[in-house]
Amino acid sequence: MTDRRETWLLLLPGLALLALGFVLPIGRMLVLSVQGQDGYTLDQFARFFQDTFYPLVLWRTVWLSALITMICAAIGFPLAYIMARCGPRLRLWLVIMVILPLMTSVVVRTFGWMVLLARSGPISSTLRDFGLVGRSFQLMHTETAIVLGMVQVLLPFMVLSLLGVIIRLDPRLEEAARTMGCSFLQTMRMVVLPLAAPGLLAGSILVFTLSASSFVTPALLGGPRIEVLAGSIYKNVTQTLDWNFAAAQAVILFAGIALLLIPYLRLGRRAHG
Amino acid sequence: MSDLTLTNITKSFGKVEVLRGIDLTIRSGEFVSLLGASGCGKTTLLRIVAGLEGVSSGRVEIAGTDVTGLPPEKRDIAMMFQSYALLPHMSVAENVRFPLRMRRVGTRDEQDAKVRAALETVQLTHLADRAPRQLSGGQQQRVALARAIVSNPKVLLLDEPLSNLDARLREEMQVELIEIHRRIGLTTLFVTHDQDEALSLSDRVVLMNAGAIEQQAPPREIYDAPATAYASSFLGAANLVPARIADGKAQLADGQELAVAPGSPDGNVTLALRQENVDFLDGGGLAAKVITRVYMGSRHRYILDLAGQTISVLAPASVMLEPGSLARIGIAPDRIRILPG
Amino acid sequence: MVRAVPGWLRIAAVVFVMLAAIFMLAPLVVVMGVSVSESQFVAFPPQGFTFRWYGNALGSPAYLGAFWLSLTLAVLVTVSATLIGGAAAIGLSRGRRPGGPAETFFLSPLVLPSIIFAIGLLMLWSAVFGATSFYALWLAHTVVAIPYVIRTTLAVLAERDPFLEEAARTMGATRLKRLWFVTLPQCRPGLLAGAFFAFNISFDEAVLSLFLRNPNLTTLPVQIYGQLEFSPDPTVAAVSTLMILITVALMLILERMLGLTRFASG
Numbered sequence: 001m002t003d004r005r006e007t008w009l010l011l012l013p014g015l016a017l018l019a020l021g022f023v024l025p026i027g028r029m030l031v032l033s034v035q036g037q038d039g040y041t042l043d044q045f046a047r048f049f050q051d052t053f054y055p056l057v058l059w060r061t062v063w064l065s066a067l068i069t070m071i072c073a074a075i076g077f078p079l080a081y082i083m084a085r086c087g088p089r090l091r092l093w094l095v096i097m098v099i100l101p102l103m104t105s106v107v108v109r110t111f112g113w114m115v116l117l118a119r120s121g122p123i124s125s126t127l128r129d130f131g132l133v134g135r136s137f138q139l140m141h142t143e144t145a146i147v148l149g150m151v152q153v154l155l156p157f158m159v160l161s162l163l164g165v166i167i168r169l170d171p172r173l174e175e176a177a178r179t180m181g182c183s184f185l186q187t188m189r190m191v192v193l194p195l196a197a198p199g200l201l202a203g204s205i206l207v208f209t210l211s212a213s214s215f216v217t218p219a220l221l222g223g224p225r226i227e228v229l230a231g232s233i234y235k236n237v238t239q240t241l242d243w244n245f246a247a248a249q250a251v252i253l254f255a256g257i258a259l260l261l262i263p264y265l266r267l268g269r270r271a272h273g
Numbered sequence: 274m275s276d277l278t279l280t281n282i283t284k285s286f287g288k289v290e291v292l293r294g295i296d297l298t299i300r301s302g303e304f305v306s307l308l309g310a311s312g313c314g315k316t317t318l319l320r321i322v323a324g325l326e327g328v329s330s331g332r333v334e335i336a337g338t339d340v341t342g343l344p345p346e347k348r349d350i351a352m353m354f355q356s357y358a359l360l361p362h363m364s365v366a367e368n369v370r371f372p373l374r375m376r377r378v379g380t381r382d383e384q385d386a387k388v389r390a391a392l393e394t395v396q397l398t399h400l401a402d403r404a405p406r407q408l409s410g411g412q413q414q415r416v417a418l419a420r421a422i423v424s425n426p427k428v429l430l431l432d433e434p435l436s437n438l439d440a441r442l443r444e445e446m447q448v449e450l451i452e453i454h455r456r457i458g459l460t461t462l463f464v465t466h467d468q469d470e471a472l473s474l475s476d477r478v479v480l481m482n483a484g485a486i487e488q489q490a491p492p493r494e495i496y497d498a499p500a501t502a503y504a505s506s507f508l509g510a511a512n513l514v515p516a517r518i519a520d521g522k523a524q525l526a527d528g529q530e531l532a533v534a535p536g537s538p539d540g541n542v543t544l545a546l547r548q549e550n551v552d553f554l555d556g557g558g559l560a561a562k563v564i565t566r567v568y569m570g571s572r573h574r575y576i577l578d579l580a581g582q583t584i585s586v587l588a589p590a591s592v593m594l595e596p597g598s599l600a601r602i603g604i605a606p607d608r609i610r611i612l613p614g
Numbered sequence: 615m616v617r618a619v620p621g622w623l624r625i626a627a628v629v630f631v632m633l634a635a636i637f638m639l640a641p642l643v644v645v646m647g648v649s650v651s652e653s654q655f656v657a658f659p660p661q662g663f664t665f666r667w668y669g670n671a672l673g674s675p676a677y678l679g680a681f682w683l684s685l686t687l688a689v690l691v692t693v694s695a696t697l698i699g700g701a702a703a704i705g706l707s708r709g710r711r712p713g714g715p716a717e718t719f720f721l722s723p724l725v726l727p728s729i730i731f732a733i734g735l736l737m738l739w740s741a742v743f744g745a746t747s748f749y750a751l752w753l754a755h756t757v758v759a760i761p762y763v764i765r766t767t768l769a770v771l772a773e774r775d776p777f778l779e780e781a782a783r784t785m786g787a788t789r790l791k792r793l794w795f796v797t798l799p800q801c802r803p804g805l806l807a808g809a810f811f812a813f814n815i816s817f818d819e820a821v822l823s824l825f826l827r828n829p830n831l832t833t834l835p836v837q838i839y840g841q842l843e844f845s846p847d848p849t850v851a852a853v854s855t856l857m858i859l860i861t862v863a864l865m866l867i868l869e870r871m872l873g874l875t876r877f878a879s880g
Contacts, residue, residue, distance in 0.1 A: 003708070006789060010705030013698045014720060014760060021757040022723060025734025032737055079634055082627055094631070096865070101638050103861050105818035107838045108854040112641020114846060115648055115658050122658050152637060184619050206725055213727030216820055220842055230729055237825060243737055250733050325780055345783040358781035362799040375786035
C-alpha cells in the first residue's frame with residue numbers, strides 16, 4: 001500500500017459520512033424547493049415573495065441578525081482585547097466564562113432568558129420599581145428579547161475569533177505607536193483595530209450566519225407572533241408539513257446569507273491582496 | 274566484501290538535479306563521512322541509502338543485495354537523526370528495544386539483554402526507565418545512538434547527529450563515537466558539514482560539491498593533498514594565490530618569487546597555502562601588508578595582502594603586528610600545494 | 615511609572631468585564647436558582663430552598679426516557695465521531711497543504727448552521743426509510759461532532775515531531791505498526807479532547823433533534839424545548855441544571871487532563 005492510498009483510506013469514512021449526511025441532504029433540499037406537480041417549477045419561490053407576510057419575515061431576520069452582529073462586535077472587540085492582554089491566569093478564567101455558555105445547550109440558555117425577561121422577572125421588576133416603565137411593560141415576546149438572547153448565545157463566537165487574532169499581534173506595535181505620540185484609544189483605532197480586522201470579519205460572518213439560521217431562541221423569546229425565517233421553516237417542516245415550501249424558504253435563507261456575505265468576503269480578500 | 278555499494282546514483286527533485294552520478298563503495302566496517310556545504314546533496318544521498326528517498330536512476334546494494342526498490346523498514350539499516358527522534362511516549366529502554374521488536378529479533382529476554390548491552394555501551398543503564406523528555410540533549414543523543422546500534426545493522430547511518438550539541442559535548446561525543454566504532458565496527462555512513470569532525474572520525478572522507486563527489490580519500494590524504502581548489506579551500510581554509518612557475522621558482526603577480534618543491538609543473542598554477550603552514554619571519558621571505566589582526570586567545574589570525582591576494586595566516590599570540598605594517602612571511606616548499614592554474 | 619492605559623479606562627475595563635461576566639453567566643445562574651426555589655412558578659430570585667423539583671424530574675418517565683436516549687446517543691456518537699474524525703484528521707495531517715480544500719470541507723459543519731442540512735436530512739430520510747429513527751439521529755449528530763474531533767486532533771498533530779515516522783521506518787516498522795506505535799500515541803490528547811467535545815455536542819444538541827424527532831424519539835433538549843413552549847416550570851429548571859452540571863463536569867475533566875484553552879482560540 002502506498003502513502004496516497006493509506007491517506008485516502010483514512011479519509012474515506014469521513015468523506016462518505018459527510019457526503020451522506022451533509023451533501024446529499026442539501027442536494028435533496030435544493031431539489032425539493034423546485035419540485036412541483038408536474039416537474040420543476042419556481043412556484044414556491046413566487047409564493048414566498050407574493051405574500052406580504054414572508055418578505056417581512058425575511059427582512060426581520062436579516063435586520064435582527066445585522067443588529068446582533070454589530071452588538072457582538074461592539075462588545076466582543078474590547079472583551080477580546082482585554083482577554084488578550086491580561087495575565088494568563090485571568091485569561092483562563094475569562095475563556096472559561098466565555099466557553100461555558102457555549103458548551104451548554106441552547107435550550108437551557110434560552111430558558112434562563114425566559115426567566116430573566118418574564119413580566120415578573122428581575123429585570124422588568126427593577127425597571128418598574130425605578131419608575132422607568134409602565135405596569136404592563138413586558139420584555140418577553142419582543143424583538144429586544146430575541147436580540148438579548150441571541151447576543152449572549154453568539155458572543156463567544158465573536159470573542160474567540162477576535163481573541164485568536166489579537167493574541168498573535170506583537171504588543172510592540174502598540175508600544176511603538178505610543179512612542180510616536182498616539183494615546184491609548186488612538187492606538188486602538190489606528191493600530192489594533194485594522195490588524196484585528198480579519199478576526200472581526202471572520203467573527204461577523206460566523207455570527208451573522210448563525211443568527212440568521214437560528215430558530216430555538218427566537219421562537220422561545222419572540223413568541224409565536226414574531227417569526228423569523230428559520231422558525232417559519234421549522235413550522236412548515238414539522239407542523240404544516242409543507243416541505244416544498246419549507247425547502248424553498250431554506251434556499252432563500254441561505255441564498256440571502258450568501259448574497260449578503262459576498263461583499264464582506266470581497267472586502268476581506270482585497271484587504272489581504 | 275563491501276557492505277554498501279552505490280552505482281551511478283542520480284536524483285532530481287522536479288527540474289532540480291541534486292545528485293549527478295554518484296559511485297561509492299564502502300567496505301565492511303569502514304567509517305565514511307559525507308562532507309560538504311549545504312545543498313551539496315550529502316543528506317539526500319544518506320536518505321537514499323536509508324530508503325527514505327527514491328533514486329531517479331542508479332542502484333543501491335547493501336551486503337550484496339539490491340535494495341534500490343525497498344522501503345526503509347525492509348532494509349537492514351539503522352539511522353540516527355539530527356533531532357534524535359526519540360518516541361516520547363516510551364521509556365529509554367523501550368525506545369532502544371523498538372527496532373528489535375519491529376524486526377522481530379529474538380525472544381523478549383534476548384531483546385532485553387541486547388538493550389542492556391547497548392545502554393552500557395553509551396553509559397546510560399541508570400536511565401533506562403526514564404522518559405525522553407526528562408533527559409538532557411546529550412543524554413537523548415546517546416539514547417538515539419544506542420537505539421541505532423542495538424539491532425546490529427549492516428549499515429549505520431548518521432545524519433549530522435552532533436550538530437545540536439554545544440562545542441564541548443560535541444568533542445566528547447566524537448571521542449566516544451571513535452571508541453564505539455573501534456569496538457563494534459559497524460559499517461557507518463556519517464553526514465556532516467564540519468570538516469574537523471569528518472577528519473577526526475573517518476576512515477575515509479567523501480567530499481561532495483554540487484551533487485557530485487569532489488574527492489574521496491583518507492583524512493590525512495585529503496587534507497594534505499587536496500586534488501582541487503574546492504577541496505583545498507573546504508578543508509583547512511587554504512589560501513589560493515595565482516603564480517607562474519619556471520625553473521623551480523614560483524613568481525607571484527607582484528614579481529616576488531618563492532621556491533617550490535622540485536618536480537613541480539611549469540606554467541600558470543594556483544598555489545594552495547595552509548594558514549598554519551605560513552610562518553612570520555624576521556627578515557627575508559615574501560613581503561605582505563597586514564590588513565587585520567584577530568585575537569583568538571591562544572593565537573592570532575592575520576589577514577594579509579600578498580601580491581594582491583588576501584590570505585589568512587595563523588601565528589602565536591606573542592606575534593604582534595600592527596595593521597598597515599609590512600610583514601615578512603615564508604613557507605616551506607614541500608608545504609606548498611600546487612593546483613592547476 | 616508611566617502606565618500605558620489611563621486610569622479611568624482601567625476602571626471602565628474592570629466594570630466592563632464584570633458586566634460581561636454577569637451577562638454571559640446570568641441565564642445559567644438563574645436556571646439553577648429556579649430549580650431550587652420553593653415557588654411553583656418560574657420566578658427569580660428564588661424563594662425558599664428545596665430539592666423536590668429534582669425528585670420530580672428523576673421520577674418522571676418522560677424525562678428519564680429522554681435522558682437515556684440522549685445518553686446512549688451521545689456515547690455512540692462519541693465513538694463514531696472519534697473513530698471517523700480521528701482517521702480523517704490523520705489523513706488530513708499528511709496532506710501537503712494545511713488548510714486546503716479537504717480540510718475546509720471536513721470542518722464546514724462547524725461554521726455552517728445545522729439547520730442547513732437538518733431539513734434535507736429529514737426529507738431524504740423519509741424518502742428512503744420512512745419515519746426517522748435512532749440511526750437518523752446518530753448519523754446527524756456524528757456529522758456535527760466530527761469537525762470538533764478533527765480540529766482538536768489536527769491541532770495536536772501539527773505540533774508533532776515530523777521525524778518520528780521516518781525514524782520508525784528505519785527501525786523496521788511497517789505501515790500499520792507505525793500507525794499504532796507512533797501516530798496514534800501522538801494523537802491521543804487530541805482524540806480525547808475531541809471525544810469530550812463530541813459527547814457534549816451530541817448531548818446538548820437541539821436543532822437536529824427537533825427536526826428529526828418523533829414521539830418515540832425525544833432527546834433531553836427536545837423534551838425541555840417542548841416543556842418550555844408549553845409552560846415552563848421548576849421541574850424543567852431542575853433538568854436544565856443537571857444538564858449544566860454535566861457540562862461543567864466535562865469541562866473540568868477536559869481542563870484537568872489536557873488544558874482546555876489551547877483549543878479555545880480558533
